[in-house]
Amino acid sequence: MRSERFCPLLAVWLVTTGFTLARSTAASSGSSWAAAPSSCSTPSRRCGRRWCTRRRCSATGPPSPSSSSSPARRVAAASGHTVVLVDQSEEILKKSTKGIEESLKRVTKKKFADKPEAGTEFIEKTLKNLTTSTDAVAVVHSTDLVIEAVVENQEIKKELFKRLDKFAPEHTIFASNTSSLQITQLANSTTRQDRFGGLHFFNPVPVMKLVEVIKTPMTSQKTFESLVDFSKTVGKSPVSCKDTPGFIVNRLLVPYMMEAVRLFERGDASKEDIDVAMKLGAGYPMGPFELLDYVGLDTSKYIIDGWHSLEPNNPLFAPSPLLNKLVEEKKLGKKTGEGFYKYK
Known part of the structure; x- marks a missing residue:
């Protein structure tokens, strides 16, 4: 289960080559995965790894301390993913970026207690993977994986997926981070039911290792395996579940x-x-x-x-x-x- 934010958000991770995690958000009504990315014009390129990602995120509303979005972005950036945060408000983008930096400082204080210089280098490298923008639509055009993390409202999610489906490449896999809704209902709002699944992360993301990978009757085996592989690349332990409400x-x-x-x-x-x-x-x-x-x-x-x-x-x-x-x-x-x- 994921905690909600004060204001509505639509959050989407857009994963492209080079292991750059992308996420986009737009106003809705309280999302747990608020992001802090920006637009990135660099075209995606296939690389040797199965998933290489660019992450972008657009969010609205003040960030919440209990929100899992900023930690999620930090995990992605710290794993070497380029995180592009897309939001309708520059103010929220600044708050999100500041929150990520503060989170990194807390982590490095413990992780690099005996090597402060290494900690500083870690923070600098991670923050270099973060950029920001207010253009959400432009985020989708060069992605391999879209992970939605919007408020738990089926109609809002379906509307978002339907819109992104028009701009995303044909090969792009869509996934929802929903904690309770049926993936099949969301997939039916797109033309890529075989390239649609669930990826449910848990809060706090940097600490919780679990990811529930959901396969609908229409999800192809290739898509399912790709989602499992991606979960592992970001340091998580995936478990599989059919498309039952609430999953496991x-x-x-x-x-x-x-x-x-x-x-x-x-x-x-x-x-x-x-x-x-x-x-x-x-x-x-x-x-x-x-x-x-x-x-x-x-x-x-x-x-x-x-x-x-x-x-x-x-x-x-x-x-x-x-x-x-x-x-x-x-x-x-x-x-x-x-x-x-x-x-x-």
Whole structure:
């Protein structure tokens, strides 16, 4: 599951030759993968490696500390990918770039504690792989892989893919970073269903090694293998799953969090005790209410509402009156200062 940002974003990674990761974003409504790239006119060229990428990203809205986009861009750039950040606002691009630089400094402080000069060199090399632009459409024309990371809204995602499909090269593979929606429905908005799959990264991206690679009935084996290969090139451990809502992790995680809410709604236990119980009893780093606030209550509501519409008789997907009330009151968690808990 991915935490959401204050403002809507459409995020797309555009991967081209030379291992340059690209991503583009445009206004929508809270995306977890906000980027910080720019337009790049360098044409893509095939190289010896299977995936060589240029990354570009366009995003709108202030960056959120819990957003996975900046860490994702840092991971890409630090892996040697050229990251081109595309956004509608120069102000957001500057904030994103600054956030990446600060993140790099924190990493190098630990990684190169005994070699500060090597740390400085690492930061400089990584930042050289980052450029910025406000042109989103131009990003797609020379890419091998497009990874979308928009807000969890099917219609917004479909509209974006439909638009990019008109400009992307025929060979380009499309992938969604959705955490809950069916990939097949998104693929049907394009003319490349056989070159369409899912790549679900986890937050915080620099730390979490997992990537869920989703294969629809229409995804070709070649496309699937390419997505698996790409995941490995960015240092992740891919697992495979069919196109079922929530895939593996969220299909287990979301019902768990919702059951915690129901436990609290019934008055069986306080949210504080539930969180403590799961951290100390199950060894989880965060309790379910802490995690809900971190992810964003609106995100969780959108996911559970979507699953409920698909399986209305499934008790695991039953809506929560309390969750609905908090979202209606704009108490969405850490990003708004209040959710199940209050934040200063």
